[in-house]
Structures are given as structure tokens and as C-alpha cells.
Amino acid sequence: MASGGDSTQVGVGRVFIGAGCNRIFNNVSWGACDLVSFGAQNAVAIFCPKSAQILATLPGHKAYVNCTHWLPSNNFSFKAKHLERHYLLSGDVDGVIILWELSLVDKKWRSVLLVPEAHRKGVTCFSAILVSHSDAMFASTSSDGTVKVWELIFPSNSSGDCRLSCLDSITVGTKPMVALSLMEFPGNSHYLALAMGGLDNKIHIYSGERTGKFIHACELKGHTDWIRSLDFSLPLCTSGETSSLLLASSSQDKGIRIWKMVLRDSLGNKEMSSLASYIKGPIFSAGSASYQISLESLLIGHEDWVYSVEWQPPQNSSADGNECYQPLSILSASMDKTMMVWQPEKTTGVWMNVVTVGELSHSALGFYGGHWSPMGDSILANGYGGSFHHWKNIGTSFDDWKPQKVPSGHFKAVSDISWARGGEYLLSVSHDQTTRIFSPWCKEYFQEDGETWHEIARPQVHGHDINCVTLVRGKGNHRFVSGADEKVSRVFEAPLSFLKTLNHSSLQQSSFTEDVPANFQILGANMSALGLSQKPVYVQASPDSTEGNRTDGIDSLETIPEAVPMELREPPIEEQLAWHTLWPESHKLYGHGNELFSLCCDHEGKLVASSCKAQSAYVAEIWLWQVGTWKSVGRLHSHSLTVTQLEFSHDDNFLLAVSRDRHLSVFSIKHTGVDEIKHQLIVNQEAHKRIIWACSWNPYCYEFATGSRDKTVKIWQVEEESSVKLLTTLPMFKSSVTALSWLGVDRQRNHGLLAVGMENGLIELWSYSNTTNENRSIEVPNVAVFVRFDPFICHVSAVHRLRWKNGEKCGDSKSMQLASCGDDQCVRIFQVDVV
Known part of the structure; x- marks a missing residue:
């Protein structure tokens, strides 16, 4: 708990984190824990396979995270039974x-060691071995x-420091190594074998003592393309003695090779013909032992x-856990x-493929890596689309691999979010060209306390980066408008399959279902080949028939008929999300001259305002669209550069706009x-010294906040509907202010909480209140920092948007939810408890 500005106690906790995996190999590690x-971009994310939830993101890296590795990893889980502390290595593109x-x-979690220029x-x-x-x-x-x-020496107690020392640095030349594996030599635990492979198509074996230098022992040739992965088995025992070691290698030549390292009797046993030496492979020494x-x-x-x-991973072969054996089983993952x-077959010993799992949808573009669970009963892959794919063997007498739930999220910067009118779900858009819906699933499904959030739909899969979105709040079917790196805004409407899924995900019935027409016939949507327009699929169409998913006059090249809209009764897996949860596009809104940048909808769901990227006053105009007819009903001129954010006042009488030109403008909006629509520019004035990124209205009156790159937040008031007055300026922040959201707490005291998101990823809540005398003159506002979020639950890069679930605190509720999105690929939901 943290102390708030009004001597109250504030608790801020993680409700949900949605994030995709960086699209690179060696990025994922399954630990013994x-x-x-x-x-996930600059963050190291941790998720629990059992709950399918991301538990934490670790801040510290200033650059894209390339690889992670647990100490101990799943290979050493048999040694980790009584460990109270586990460790994790992470490396980024800056070499840190x-x-x-x-x-x-x-x-x-805590960061215990940082090597800035490793x-x-x-x-x-990374490749690691747990010595003790x-x-x-x-x-x-x-x-x-x-x-x-x-060499890494762990502390003896929880408050101690780790000691790290570099034993050796091996230069490999102009063709870097990209795969490593480290293991003890069979029968000689004082020497380590280091296998490395990379762009020269060869596997290089090095040998070295635990405390000394590593020397090049031999090269293994055979692969005809880059080496991508290497993995040593645990030393194998034959006749009670450890005498051999297996090395698996994979390559871009589509092949996998298994190499066997055998301990020879003595160094003197070298008499063999050149042909036999070629067949049996190279011989080298490590200390007093010789290996082939x-x-x-x-x-x-x-x-x-x-x-x-x-x-x-090796499994325990004794009850006390002191002995283990290496299963002869290999997992491979491919593009x-x-x-x-x-x-290997039991009789012939010939290696065979015994299990094949994968994704058949058009959206899957291959796997970057595959990983075993510590018990060896589950396998996990990370895919090209930043997604995870998890299968578990639930069979007893025979193998029966079934897909499991996994966390999901965007794999590029998340640019905007919007809550549904009743708070049933959160909609997000991203530069990964997808729109996603996250919703809590009822606890009855998981048979545990509380709700768990999951991605339940992917309404839009687009051909351009998506920059902004707004959900239409009016009565009727769920609708949203999105804007991307194109000059067109697109309107989407929820199909029947989503409405039915939404009622399964929550015990509370959707607030929109009653408004849907009885003859509503759109079941889902199909994707076009170019990834732009999404065509409706109707109820009467046969989902199993290729012809049923096409309509007359549509060329077969324009639609991909495999999409089968479905009603989901449990959280969907990636293959279902990527293709079978699309929403149909109902309208296109033409008018802007450049890429769309900002969208907002009024609170009654009657108007949508939009802006685009602009370098001139003519292009920087704001367009108003009427919901339903989707006609243009206004073009507002005020700014000379891109309008970065738009927001209607809570009674919809005013539209606030902020811009790159450092000005704010307020328009009066009246339905005649x-x-x-009658609109009038009330004020346009310079408000900050740098770009204004964010704005937010006070739910209780005509006050609003603006946040800028100049690291300040200013509170303003609209006076007599003709001018704007500066009320106060918050103390300067440590980073650029990039997101704002105002929550009403107490109408009588005009008390609210202002959420402030910054470019460094941190989030703060500020308490705001004032009193009004009989003449309605405003006293000096009372502004104070309410709570600063723990960096371990915040973003690690710029916060792009903050949204409270409700504009006002619900009655006597002590708990509020705040959603955020950012440059770190994450969608986050926080719970703020005030005691």
C-alpha cells in the first residue's frame, strides 16, 4: 500500500498484462521454476503456463531484448528442488x-546485476550450466x-550480491555465432564442452576447465546452411559409467543432426585408418581424457x-531426487x-518423428523456437506473429497432445485503447496491424477466485499500422471506428458470434445485447487477400461450404473462405483468434488528406471526431461524422500541425483538441x-512550449488538463463559454507527459484523480479538488501527488494512452480500474484501491 495525498491508503495492483513476444529466436526460456x-520490446516478461497470465514485466533494458535464459533452466530442474531463489539472464541489442x-x-523480483557493455x-x-x-x-x-x-557466484543470503567474472572471450571472426550449448564432459566434470554454431555452417567444439581458458577442440561439418540451434544432452550412463554425450543441432538446411561424443580408453589409442577416422569423426583431448x-x-x-x-529435460529416477536420467526425446520447431x-525406435534405434503439432491457419508464419516444460509433459512454441502456442500431453497410456491457453498480445507498439460502454471489455489497436479485444472470463470456467483476462477476439487484421480507435458509445450493436496509416477511417460492427461469446465470458449480460435487432443476420467476417476490407458472413451461409462464404459478384481472389465465425465458450487459442473472430466492416469514412492520427466519440454516441497527420493548416482540420449515417457534418479549422488528441466534454457541449503546434483549441458543439451540427471555435491559444501529446476533461465541470513534451501538466477552465483560463500547473515531471485520463471521485468537492503517463513508462495519480463559492468563482485548486506506481508494474517505454474504466467512481466503491497501453507492446489494466 502507498500513502495518498489525503492521508488515505492507496493500493495499486496488476489486473492484467497483454503482450506479444519479440519476433526473434532464442528469446524464450522455460525455467525450472x-x-x-x-x-517484449525493452521489457523482460514473465508468464505462468498454468494460468496463462503474464505475471510481471521487468524494467531495466533501454533497448530491444534479444534473448533470455533461466538459471536453472528446465534442463537442471532436478537440481532445483530446494532452491528458494531462481535467476534469469537477459540480453539486448546494445550488448547489455x-x-x-x-x-x-x-x-x-529484483535486478541484482547489470553488465552495461558485456x-x-x-x-x-545464452547457454548455462548449474555447477552447484x-x-x-x-x-x-x-x-x-x-x-x-x-562464472556466476550466487549470494548466500537474500540480501547478498552476486559476483560475476568473465573467464574467457573467444573471437570467432567475421561470421558470428548464433547458437551455444554448454555441458560437462562425460566422465570429467572438471572440464566443460562448449559447442557453438553460426553463419559459417560449422559446429565448433571448445574445451576448457571451469577456471581457465577455452581452446578450440574440433569442427563438425555436415550442415549446408546457418546453424540455428544446439543443445547438449545430460551425460549418458552405460554400464554404470558416464561415457557419452549427445549433441543435437538444427539448421536452415531444414535438417537436424545428432552427434555422439564418446570417452575413449586412453590418449594412446589413436591407431586407425584415415577412412575410419573420417567415418567416426574427429578426436580431441580435454585434460587427461580423450573423446571422439x-x-x-x-x-x-x-x-x-x-x-x-x-x-x-532430465527426469528424477529415484525418490530422493539425487539421481536422474536423460530421456532420448528431442523437440524441434520450424518455420x-x-x-x-x-x-529412437526401441528395436532398431532409428530416430523417428512420433508427434507433430502446429498451426494450420493462414496467419501463422512459422515458429522461432520450441521448449519443453520441466516435467516434459508440455511443449511451447513462439511464433512469427508474436504469439505463443502451447500443447500438453494429457494421455496416460498413449500420447494425446491438446492445445492449451496462452497469454497473448500485440507484438509492436500499442497506439490506442478504448473501453466498451459498460466496461465489458477493452479494445486496443497497434502498429502490428491488428485490433484486439481483451475481456475478463468468469471464474466458473477456471474454478478459482476472481476473474482472469484473456484476448477473446481480433476484430480487425489490417494491411496498415493502426494508429487510433474509438468505440461508439450509443445504443445498438457494438461498433468501433479505427484509423490507420491510410486516409480512410473504417467502421466495424460486432457480429452475432462475438455477442454470444461475450455473454459466455462474463456472468453479467452484455449491455448491448438487448439493442441488437431481432433479425440481425451477420455471423462474422472474412478477410480479403490484401488485408483491407473485411466482408460479412451471414447466418444463412453454410460455414462448411466454400461457396457459402462468397457473395455474388465477389472474385474468389478477394476473399479467403477458410474463416469460420464461431461462438466461443472458453477463452480462444491463437488459431481461433487469428481467423475466426473478425468483425465485418460496415463503412469507410473518406475525407482526410493524410494518415489518420486521432479519433474520439462523444458520450451519447452521436458524433465521431477525427484528425490526421498534418504539416499545414488545411490538412490539420478536424472532421465530424454523424454516427449511423456516417455523413460528414463538420470540418473544424484551428491548428497548423497534427492534432494529437481529441476529447468531448462529458456533457458533449465542447470538443477539446491539442496539437503538435503547441496550441489547444476548444469548440462548442450544438445539435440544431x-x-x-453547429460548431464554433471558442479559443485557440498557445498552451505549452513543446508538442502537446495529451488532454482530458474533468467529468464534473468545464475543466481540462493538457500534457506536453515540456514535462508539464496544466489545468485549464472554460470561462463563460468564450475563453480559457489557466488554473494551475503541476510540478515539472521527470519525463515528457504522453497520456492523461481524469476520473471523477466526488462531485460535491469537485474531487478527482488525474492519471499521468510519461515517456519513460511510469504512471502517477494526482489528486485534484477545489471549492466553489456562491458567486461561482473558483478558489485555488488543491493539487497533490496521490500515488506513484511501482516501476515493476509500469511500462518500460512511452505510455501512449490511459483510460479509466468509468468516467466517475461508482458509488461507494473503493476500487477503480485504469487501462494503459504503450510503446513496449503491452496493454495493462491496474486496480486502484482507496482505503
């Missing part, structure tokens, strides 16, 4: 490595052409680049949209007839 880490600590007791360029891969409960070694590789080996590597098997089955190969499990 049964949590999954991944990079950060070590994080997770305390399993209180579920708290590499001169981006870190691309207090000691680990890991290797990192980078596009700067070096591979570094590190040979190709064990070649696995062919994938039809595209194989980005990932991973051995099934051909499949993951495969490979195992059924189809007529």
Missing part, C-alpha cells in the same frame, strides 16, 4: 546483460563476433528452416509452422437538427 520468460533474481517465497553489439544467445547451488557458468554470444564465458565425436543420426522431416532443437518430437 515452471515460469516462462520472453522479451542483466541478471534478475526471483524469490519463490514472496514472489518478488558485448559491443547485440547479445544473441551457489555456482553457475554461462556463455553468451553476440553479433560483435565474440563468445564470452562467465561422430554423427549418430540425421533427422529429415521439416519443410523449412529449423530454428530450434531441444532435449527433453514450416510445426513442432516435432523425435525418439436531426442531421445538423
